[in-house]
Amino acid sequence: MQRPNAAQYAYGSATVVxxxxxxxxxxxxxxxxxxxxxxxxxxxxxxLVAVTMPVRTRHVKxxxxxxxxxxxxxxxxxxxxxxxxxxxxxxxx
Numbered sequence: 001m002q003r004p005n006a007a008q009y010a011y012g013s014a015t016v017v018x019x020x021x022x023x024x025x026x027x028x029x030x031x032x033x034x035x036x037x038x039x040x041x042x043x044x045x046x047x048l049v050a051v052t053m054p055v056r057t058r059h060v061k062x063x064x065x066x067x068x069x070x071x072x073x074x075x076x077x078x079x080x081x082x083x084x085x086x087x088x089x090x091x092x093x
Contacts, residue, residue, distance in 0.1 A: 009050070012047065015050075016046030019041075020039055
Protein backbone atom coordinates (compact mmCIF):
# COMPACT_ATOMS: atom_id res chain seq x y z
CA MET A 1 0.00 0.00 0.00
CA GLN A 2 1.45 3.33 -0.99
CA ARG A 3 1.48 6.39 1.23
CA PRO A 4 -1.33 8.94 0.84
CA ASN A 5 -0.50 12.14 -0.99
CA ALA A 6 -1.22 15.71 0.10
CA ALA A 7 -4.53 15.89 -1.75
CA GLN A 8 -5.83 12.81 0.04
CA TYR A 9 -4.88 14.31 3.40
CA ALA A 10 -6.55 17.60 2.52
CA TYR A 11 -9.79 16.13 1.19
CA GLY A 12 -10.04 13.61 4.03
CA SER A 13 -9.46 16.25 6.72
CA ALA A 14 -11.91 18.69 5.16
CA THR A 15 -14.52 15.95 4.90
CA VAL A 16 -14.09 15.01 8.57
CA VAL A 17 -14.44 18.58 9.79
CA UNK A 18 -17.28 19.66 7.52
CA UNK A 19 -19.33 16.50 7.83
CA UNK A 20 -18.98 16.41 11.62
CA UNK A 21 -20.04 20.04 11.99
CA UNK A 22 -22.93 19.57 9.58
CA UNK A 23 -24.16 16.41 11.33
CA UNK A 24 -23.90 18.06 14.74
CA UNK A 25 -25.86 21.09 13.57
CA UNK A 26 -28.51 19.06 11.75
CA UNK A 27 -29.06 16.48 14.49
CA UNK A 28 -29.15 18.91 17.41
CA UNK A 29 -27.95 16.24 19.81
CA UNK A 30 -26.51 17.25 23.17
CA UNK A 31 -25.81 13.86 24.71
CA UNK A 32 -22.28 12.49 24.95
CA UNK A 33 -23.03 9.18 23.16
CA UNK A 34 -24.76 11.04 20.33
CA UNK A 35 -21.83 13.43 19.86
CA UNK A 36 -19.38 10.51 19.96
CA UNK A 37 -21.38 8.62 17.33
CA UNK A 38 -21.49 11.67 15.05
CA UNK A 39 -17.72 12.21 15.45
CA UNK A 40 -17.09 8.55 14.61
CA UNK A 41 -19.32 8.84 11.55
CA UNK A 42 -17.39 11.94 10.42
CA UNK A 43 -14.07 10.13 10.83
CA UNK A 44 -15.30 7.13 8.85
CA UNK A 45 -16.66 9.36 6.10
CA UNK A 46 -13.34 11.25 5.88
CA UNK A 47 -11.41 7.99 5.73
CA LEU A 48 -13.70 6.73 2.99
CA VAL A 49 -13.17 9.90 0.94
CA ALA A 50 -9.38 9.77 1.34
CA VAL A 51 -9.11 6.09 0.45
CA THR A 52 -11.42 6.13 -2.57
CA MET A 53 -9.83 9.25 -4.08
CA PRO A 54 -8.06 8.41 -7.35
CA VAL A 55 -4.29 8.45 -7.13
CA ARG A 56 -2.22 10.24 -9.76
CA THR A 57 -0.26 7.69 -11.80
CA ARG A 58 2.66 9.77 -12.99
CA HIS A 59 5.77 7.72 -13.54
CA VAL A 60 9.03 9.03 -12.16
CA LYS A 61 12.00 8.84 -14.49
CA UNK A 62 14.99 7.07 -13.05
CA UNK A 63 18.55 7.92 -14.04
CA UNK A 64 19.15 4.33 -15.17
CA UNK A 65 16.30 4.50 -17.66
CA UNK A 66 17.46 7.79 -19.19
CA UNK A 67 21.15 6.99 -19.70
CA UNK A 68 22.39 6.29 -23.17
CA UNK A 69 24.70 3.36 -23.99
CA UNK A 70 27.67 5.68 -24.54
CA UNK A 71 27.33 7.21 -21.06
CA UNK A 72 27.08 3.81 -19.40
CA UNK A 73 30.63 2.88 -20.51
CA UNK A 74 32.29 6.06 -19.26
CA UNK A 75 34.01 6.30 -15.93
CA UNK A 76 32.37 8.01 -13.02
CA UNK A 77 34.15 11.25 -12.26
CA UNK A 78 34.86 12.03 -8.63
CA UNK A 79 36.01 15.55 -7.73
CA UNK A 80 39.49 15.87 -6.26
CA UNK A 81 39.79 17.00 -2.64
CA UNK A 82 40.67 20.67 -2.20
CA UNK A 83 44.36 21.42 -1.92
CA UNK A 84 45.56 22.34 1.56
CA UNK A 85 42.49 21.03 3.36
CA UNK A 86 44.37 18.65 5.65
CA UNK A 87 45.93 19.13 9.10
CA UNK A 88 49.45 18.78 7.64
CA UNK A 89 49.27 22.24 6.06
CA UNK A 90 49.31 24.14 9.38
CA UNK A 91 52.14 26.54 9.94
CA UNK A 92 54.70 25.32 12.46
CA UNK A 93 53.76 21.64 12.44
